[in-house]
Amino acid sequence: xxxxxxxxxxxxxxxxxxxxxxxxxxxxxxxxxxxxxxxxxxxxxxxxxxxxxxxxxxxxxxxxxxxxxxxxxxxxxxxxxxxxxxxxxxxxxxxxxxxxxxxxxxxxxxxxxxxxxxxxxxxxxxxxxxxxxxxxxxxxxxxxxxxxxxxxxxxxxxxxxxxxxxxxxxxxxxxxxxxxxxxxxxxxxxxxxxxxxxxxxxxxxxxxxxxxxxxxxxxxxxxxxxxxxxxxxxxxxxxxxxxxxxxxxxxxxxxxxxxxxxxxxxxxxxxxxxxxxxxxxxxxx
Ligand SMILES: C[S@@+](CC[C@H](N)C(=O)[O-])C[C@H]1O[C@@H](n2cnc3c(N)ncnc32)[C@H](O)[C@@H]1O
Numbered sequence: 001x002x003x004x005x006x007x008x009x010x011x012x013x014x015x016x017x018x019x020x021x022x023x024x025x026x027x028x029x030x031x032x033x034x035x036x037x038x039x040x041x042x043x044x045x046x047x048x049x050x051x052x053x054x055x056x057x058x059x060x061x062x063x064x065x066x067x068x069x070x071x072x073x074x075x076x077x078x079x080x081x082x083x084x085x086x087x088x089x090x091x092x093x094x095x096x097x098x099x100x101x102x103x104x105x106x107x108x109x110x111x112x113x114x115x116x117x118x119x120x121x122x123x124x125x126x127x128x129x130x131x132x133x134x135x136x137x138x139x140x141x142x143x144x145x146x147x148x149x150x151x152x153x154x155x156x157x158x159x160x161x162x163x164x165x166x167x168x169x170x171x172x173x174x175x176x177x178x179x180x181x182x183x184x185x186x187x188x189x190x191x192x193x194x195x196x197x198x199x200x201x202x203x204x205x206x207x208x209x210x211x212x213x214x215x216x217x218x219x220x221x222x223x224x225x226x227x228x229x230x231x232x233x234x235x236x237x238x239x240x241x242x243x244x245x246x247x248x249x250x251x252x253x254x255x256x257x258x259x260x261x262x263x264x265x266x267x268x269x270x271x272x273x274x275x276x277x278x279x280x281x282x283x284x285x
Contacts, residue, residue: 027097036090040069043132043157047184048076054170054188055128055153057081064126066118071098073130078110087113088121132157150193151242157186164218192219192240193262203279
């Protein structure tokens with residue numbers, strides 16, 4: 001385990017956890033100081049359920065918890081939503097504990113615990129990803145997460161992901177510890193579709209066929225609509241939420257709002273909520 005993984009936040013969370021009895025008669029929290037890249041500090045059951053609620057878990061979802069510890073998050077996902085859930089955990093003792101915990105909660109048919117390294121194992125089939133790993137590990141995972149299917153919900157306990165602004169965050173008062181009140185924040189990100197680059201649009205007002213350039217920064221974007229013979233029109237408030245896209249712009253003194261859907265290399269939607277004002281875009285090679 002790298003020393004830098006033991007952050008003051010983890011020490012304070014661990015102090016809180018010490019008040020509870022984590023583990024079973026075969027393996028307890030105090031035996032598991034060492035993970036691979038970070039130590040085991042459990043998410044409280046209440047926090048796990050709030051993380052799943054923040055991700056709006058629904059039937060058909062597949063939840064993956066990366067570095068799954070004693071299995072609390074996959075087990076709660078299976079128990080509360082009846083869905084499939086997978087935990088990837090490096091420490092074999094924790095994998096064994098998770099499997100015993102799943103049997104105790106009677107969800108062994110829905111959950112899978114895999115012994116493995118989160119930087120090696122494939123988790124691309126997840127529709128919901130949960131993390132309690134520390135900011136530097138979140139950051140290391142970020143490029144892989146951004147390549148996941150658009151709309152995948154990612155929820156992290158306590159730690160953010162640097163430049164990727166969360167789509168939502170919730171603060172939870174998680175109780176008292178020997179060093180005072182404990183507050184946790186959980187963060188939600190929704191993997192945005194990739195639209196960065198050049199597109200051709202039809203249906204924009206007074207511009208039959210025009211080229212559009214999107215300059216994407218995670219779930220936000222700037223960009224321009226080319227206009228022959230005059231200055232390009234700039235987008236305002238460009239946002240992507242999974243495969244949903246929106247932006248505003250102004251031309252000839254009139255304001256327009258576009259709301260639509262991205263489907264791979266195609267975008268379709270309408271202007272100003274008017275179904276007659278259809279707009280379509282296709283990605284240029
Ligand atoms: C802070 S604990 C979180 C446990 C669980 N997700 C939870 O929320 O209760 C981090 C876990 O990641 C595991 N871990 C650390 N590095 C890992 C790696 N490279 N691959 C898989 N698991 C890892 C540790 O053993 C530990 O159980």
